[in-house]
Amino acid sequence: MSLAESTTSPTRIVSAEGSAVAATRVMQVPAISWVHPPEGFLGLSLLNGVLRILTLGVYHFWGKTEVRQRIWSAVRIDGEPLDYRGTGGELFRGFLIVFFLILLPMLAIGFAGALLLSPTSPARGLFETAFYTVPLALTGIGIHRARRYRLSRTRWRGIRGGQSGRSWRFAWLYLWTMVLIPITLGWIVPWRTVRLQKALFDDTRFGDKAFTFSGSAGPLYRRYWLVWLSAIVLLIGTLVAVFAIIGLDTRTGVPRPAGLTGKSTAMSVGVVFFALFLFAIIRAWYTTRVLNYFASQTQFQGTAFTLAARVGSFVWLTASNYLIRVLSLGFLSPIAEARSTRYIVDRLAIDGPVAWSEIGQNPDALLKSGEGLAEAFNVDAF
């Protein structure tokens, strides 16, 4: 078999002998690519929507699984697809467990507390604080477990991915750093993002080999300060501009109702949208930096990754995906999911060669059920 015959991957070089005991092996840098499925995602999205309605929502989990199968298999490493092995039944089971063990008791406790505790009693305040903290704590667990489920159901050449580490440990980090966000007026955000990323990626596996993440928060702060500052400047600037358009009553300092004409309202809305647009661009300038930096700090088998996300394309992706989701009432969100994945895959490269032969099967036991918590609290691990 010659090189020219290897239709599966143009960049791969296999040993001429093709036997298990190859003497010399030429290692090539693996290629990551997106091969768009010929069926696309529109038909599948609509079919899933219809079947979901017909089954009172139950098909949701099976539909979601087929979408993932299609997205995963469009992602090619050295020309061979990722293989999503999760099932609708697993997701459904996970949801039922969370529903009956967590959601339903919470619903009942919430009702009982709201009805049985007097609205003015201190016990009610305590109860409400606890009631809103529990979902926050569970969100961390949900993110971790969902990621563990997805990685364990992802294979390439039959080799499983994986996520080790304890969910509650991640949930605790997630919770206490979140509490610090308002206390630090948001300044902890980049540091927190790095901590969470490290907690997740240091425990990420492909086969029996681990990923490592060596990023620090410093490079992120070099862009974050502008996000933070622009948020405040744009907020004040927008208020000033809107008040200038509408006009203030000099005596009371509140907007004059008489200033609200059709023209001034349109101008005010325009100013607000312009400010939001500016902020979205600055925000994307930061987010693309985070993504690219994280890729460069993630290593597998001694080689790092390169991601080339750009501000313009990222803003376009975010805005268009938002519109797709909203305008289709969520029915076309598989298209948005596929576009997001493709955005990363198209711009991601592995820096150096990987010795595939050195990677053995992942020995971790499999989770029995799917990502119920993440489903229940609307979180999605990236």
Next chain:
Amino acid sequence: MSTHSDVTSFAGSLGDGRSAEAKPVEASFADTGLELRTPEGSAIALWPYALLRSAVPLHAKAADVLLSLEPEGSQTLFVADPAFAGQLLARAPALSALRHRWRGLRPGLAVTAAVLALVLGIRFLEVDPAQAVARNLPQKSREALGRNVVTALAKDHKACETPASRAALDRLTQRLTTASPNPMQVRVALLDWRLVNALAVPGGQIVLTRGLVQAAGSPDEVAAVLAHELGHALELHPETGIVRAMGLSAAAQLMFAGSAGSVSNVGLVLTQLRYSRIAEREADAHALRMLKAAGISSKGFGDFFERLEGKRPASDTGKSIPGLDLISTHPATAERIAMVRAQAAYPATPALSAEDWKALREACGPVPAPRPADADAAADREIAEATKALEKNSSDAAALQRRARAYAKKRQHDQAVADFSKAIQLKPNDATLRFLRGQAHHNLRRHEDALRDYDEALKLEPAHLGARNGRANTNRAMKRYEAALTDYDELIRYNPKFVAGYFNRALVQIDLNKPDDAMRDLNEAIVLDKEYAGAYAQRGLLHEKLGARELAIADFRAALAAPSKFDSTTWAHNTARTRLAALGVEAR
């Protein structure tokens, strides 16, 4: 694709599941499975078709295929050849997208069928799971539930209670509940709330609003509404409603995978509405039974529904309380009125004595005077009736007088003068008719004409209090203070208990800037009638002018507390409120 002598074979890459390394293989279709060989032709394995799994549900036109071998699934075969999928599907049809989706659809269809069966079962067997749960709630938690609802309501609306109103309400409740076959512990509270409403809350608590008690035309109407709410309490409808709301929202969460949205909310509301209509009918049946057993006429029931249909306050819908839609009574329907009206008559006594009824109506303070619109409507009716009488007999002086007074009430004084004049032609010696026309002239500011009529009336009947008072008022309006004072003095001499005389004379004293004399007259008026709002308000103004702040506040408060008795009451209440606000104190 390379071709061996007779079998088509496809080039692929094989992962053995032990490392991420791949080996090139040739795959060909045998009868029982997929045959894998090395490129050199030596056999590696046979993968039975039944154990194959495709990474994606397979279409015949797929560009490439990723297979794995079940049950372990670690060994994979990737074939990037567009011809492979079609041939594979012909031998392993279970891999097709259609079959795959059908397998995924079966659990959903089973759940749908189960839910449908459950819903139909509940409908046909008429079992109510929510009610069963509600019946088993301990009384203590029911009461706690109810207390919280009442606490939430009482934040915005204070409870109204006087010892007399409490006793009246207790007597009425007692009368209705002791007649019930299974007596229950209930507490009835009256809230200072303008909205016409009544609701039963969990734990046997019933809330009536001031709006309801004051809109009711008779104690029988309040008794009927209370009996209806007692019916709800007896059937545990409030508790059932809360349990049902919980159950339905849990079901919606389940159905929409934890993200129940607005679509499911519409369904919830519709479902609850159906149940609440059944509940209203049950409560009505209980109410009619209770009223009959207590010997209270059920006519009040129908009256109240009709009143609600006639004048439902559209603007004041009140605050909605989650879970309580179901508990509040719903708009009366023709069907409900018809059911009440169909009751056979039975011996009945009023639901409350006159004193109890007054105590209940005034528990939140004096009842406001009927709105002008209502008074106008009443006047219109009188005019229509009198006109009909006059069509039969155009010289019916009494009808003319009635119509003229109705016109006067509507402030159409010209028509009033015309009718009074006709009546005077028919009865030229009637002093009252002259007096009434004088009033009409006075209101039209034709003071000279008014004076002529009053003079004539007093000539016919020198002791006519109204005419003398009227002449004095007109003289005061014309600033002829001496003439006015002479008449007021005369008036009070005739009848020392004529309170309005003192009040009116005080007004002249104030005009003449004689505060001491005015104060004496106002004191006298208040001694004669402790509920003279106008006198209190006027004295309050006087006190305020003289710098006696505390006395002024006390008078304004007394004015507000006084009921509507005289023409000046509205003025008095408004003045008292404004002045109290200006003085920076609360009404009470």
